[in-house]
Every structure is written in structure tokens, then in C-alpha cells.
Amino acid sequence: MSSDRLTVLVAAYNEADALPLLHPRIVAALEAVPGLDGRVLYVDDGSTDGTWEALQRIAQGDARVALLRLSRNFGKEAALTAGLDRIEQGAALILDADGQDPPELIGAFVAKWREGFDDVHGTRVARAGDGIVKRSTAHAFYRVMGRLSRTPIPADTGDFRLLSPRAVAALRQLRERHRFMKGLFGWVGFRQVAIPYERDARIAGGSKFNLWKLWNFALEGITSFSTAPLRFATYLGLATAFLAFAYGMWIVVKALRWGDPVAGWPTMMAVILFLGGVQLIALGLIGEYLGRLYMESKQRPLYLVDEWRPGDAPASAPDQAATTCRITAT
Ligand code: UDP
Numbered sequence: 138m139s140s141d142r143l144t145v146l147v148a149a150y151n152e153a154d155a156l157p158l159l160h161p162r163i164v165a166a167l168e169a170v171p172g173l174d175g176r177v178l179y180v181d182d183g184s185t186d187g188t189w190e191a192l193q194r195i196a197q198g199d200a201r202v203a204l205l206r207l208s209r210n211f212g213k214e215a216a217l218t219a220g221l222d223r224i225e226q227g228a229a230l231i232l233d234a235d236g237q238d239p240p241e242l243i244g245a246f247v248a249k250w251r252e253g254f255d256d257v258h259g260t261r262v263a264r265a266g267d268g269i270v271k272r273s274t275a276h277a278f279y280r281v282m283g284r285l286s287r288t289p290i291p292a293d294t295g296d297f298r299l300l301s302p303r304a305v306a307a308l309r310q311l312r313e314r315h316r317f318m319k320g321l322f323g324w325v326g327f328r329q330v331a332i333p334y335e336r337d338a339r340i341a342g343g344s345k346f347n348l349w350k351l352w353n354f355a356l357e358g359i360t361s362f363s364t365a366p367l368r369f370a371t372y373l374g375l376a377t378a379f380l381a382f383a384y385g386m387w388i389v390v391k392a393l394r395w396g397d398p399v400a401g402w403p404t405m406m407a408v409i410l411f412l413g414g415v416q417l418i419a420l421g422l423i424g425e426y427l428g429r430l431y432m433e434s435k436q437r438p439l440y441l442v443d444e445w446r447p448g449d450a451p452a453s454a455p456d457q458a459a460t461t462c463r464i465t466a467t
């Protein structure tokens with residue numbers, strides 16, 4: 138029987154409690170799909186709890202499991218990139234380590250892939266595990282993003298998705314430092330399809346993203362995929378200049394017809410403060426983009442690898458000989 142290779146990619150940061158619960162579910166789901174050569178790749182994103190030990194225990198009993206450990210915490214987007222870089226064959230399926238993306242759906246994802254889709258993504262119809270603040274800010278974010286960006290980014294869709302081999306290869310070519318994965322997936326294009334699912338609560342541990350991190354994440358998304366804020370500053374400037382000109386004309390006309398009894402200190406203060414504020418906002422906007430340009434220009438690697446343990450299942454990746462290699466830059 139021809140078998141399709143699928144690697145389940147899980148980025149984990151301090152998920153020692155969740156991973157042992159999640160792994161059997163992934164394995165069961167992979168085994169339930171006929172004709173599938175299922176693998177699992179865990180990326181330890183610089184965890185400080187027992188995550189690496191837990192992963193080693195999981196890998197010991199299972200030759201299909203590969204492990205990658207980064208030199209420190211680089212963040213989920215970099216961890217996923219590191220994992221995708223190691224998937225040299227077949228498709229990839231990205232899953233959260235906390236069980237919020239149910240592995241039981243793997244069969245449905247693979248079915249869509251076999252129909253010929255390149256990007257099968259899970260779209261949340263319910264978010265049982267998330268509070269009202271997270272739900273509403275996430276909702277607003279996807280709407281704003283959709284308006285500002287010309288890259289199609291499906292709403293209410295996270296990183297839970299299956300990527301065909303050519304989508305993985307395409308994604309690997311995008312080496313930008315500021316990585317907004319949801320946008321990069323959309324940028325790649327190809328044939329996309331959504332699978333609606335209900336997002337469960339975490340099986341263990343707490344969320345790694347607080348509101349401040351999410352706000353920065355939103356900024357990242359908007360600045361990476363849209364220059365609309367810069368254009369907004371231009372239009373704001375134009376509108377202000379136009380209003381100022383009209384007002385100036387009115388002052389001249391007024392002074393000519395009725396004379397000019399010196400007054401208007403409040404108006405002047407209001408105008409000065411308003412303009413000062415507008416200029417600072419515009420400067421800040423430019424700064425956001427300039428800062429990102431600066432980081433991008435350094436050309437640093439996206440992550441550093443501490444340890445790489447490919448799985449030792451038969452017919453594994455070409456670089457099977459190397460069991461561990463330390464500090465490889467990518
Ligand atoms: N994660 C990661 N590196 C980080 C933060 C998070 O690899 O710096 C992983 C985390 O282990 C989990 C996934 O990203 O598998 C999603 O994180 P979390 O569940 O905390 O986010 P939420 O679901 O609350 O948005």
C-alpha cells in the first residue's frame with residue numbers, strides 16, 4: 138500500500154504535565170488512519186520545567202518520535218519554524234501541546250489532504266477554554282487584520298493545520314525575523330480548506346500568552362502584513378492640513394471684516410496640543426516599522442538548536458545517521 142508520510146509538529150514550552158496526556162491521543166489518531174506513515178516531532182522551546190525529560194521518556198518508547206530542543210525560549214513562531222525546517226518529507230500537521238487542538242481530528246485533516254488540499258486549517262466555532270476577554274479581543278483582532286491586510290488570513294483560525302509537502306517547502310523559503318505564522322500560511326496560498334472544530338480547554342498547565350503578549354502579537358501581525366497604518370498617518374496629515382488651511386482663511390476673512398480683538402488662546406492651545414499629539418502618533422508608527430526593519434537587517438538566525446534527535450523508525454529522513462548535533466544555526 139502506498140503510504141503518505143505525515144509529521145505531527147508540536148511546539149512545547151513548559152508543557153511537562155500536558156505532553157504525556159497528549160502523546161497517546163496523537164498516536165491513536167495517527168494509527169486510526171489507513172495507509173498513513175505517521176510521525177511526531179516535538180520542539181522543546183527552551184522549557185524550564187521537566188518538558189525535555191518528559192519528551193525523552195515519550196521518545197524512548199516510540200521510534201516514530203523525533204525531538205528538537207532549542208537553545209532557549211524563542212517563542213512559538215520560531216519553534217514552529219524550527220520544526221518545519223526539520224520535516225524533509227511528507228506533510229506536516231501543527232498541533233498545540235495543551236490538547237486545545239484535538240488530535241482526534243487528524244483523520245479528517247488527512248482526508249482533505251488526500252482530496253488535494255494543501256492547507257487544511259481548523260477554524261474555531263467555540264472556544265470553551267478561553268475567557269470572555271480573550272475571545273472578544275481575538276474576535277476583534279481577526280476582523281481588523283482582515284480589513285488592513287491584503288494577504289487573506291482566515292478568521293478564528295490558529296496554527297492548527299495540515300500543510301502539504303509543497304506548502305511546507307514554500308513556507309520554508311520565508312525567512313523573515315518577525316514571523317506572524319497565521320499570515321505566512323495565508324501568504325503561501327495554494328488550495329485551502331477550513332475544518333470547523335470546537336476548541337477545548339487546556340488539559341494541563343496555564344496559558345503562555347497574557348494580554349500584553351497578545352497585544353504585541355497583534356502589533357506584529359498588523360505591521361508584518363500591512364502598511365495601512367503608515368498610510369493612515371499620511372491621510373491624517375492631509376486632513377489636518379486641509380482643515381488648518383480652511384480655518385486660516387476664515388481667520389483672515391474674520392480679521393478683515395470685523396477687526397482682530399486679540400483672543401483665542403484656548404483655540405490656539407487646543408490646536409497646538411492636537412497637532413503635537415498627531416505628530417507623536419505618526420512618529421511612533423514610523424518607529425514601529427523602523428524598529429522591525431532594524432531587527433530584520435541584522436540577519437540573525439531565527440533560532441538555535443541545542444539538540445536534535447531524529448526518530449529511528451525505518452525509512453526515516455535522509456540524515457538518519459546523525460543522532461545528535463549541537464548548536465546548528467538555521
Ligand atoms: N508555546 C511555545 N513557545 C512559547 C509559548 C508557547 O512553544 O514561547 C507553545 C505552547 O507550549 C503551546 C502553544 O504554543 O503548545 C500554545 O500556547 P498556549 O496554549 O499557552 O496559548 P493559548 O492557547 O493560550 O493561546
Ligand code: MG
Nearest residue numbers: 233235237339
Ligand atoms: Mg492553548
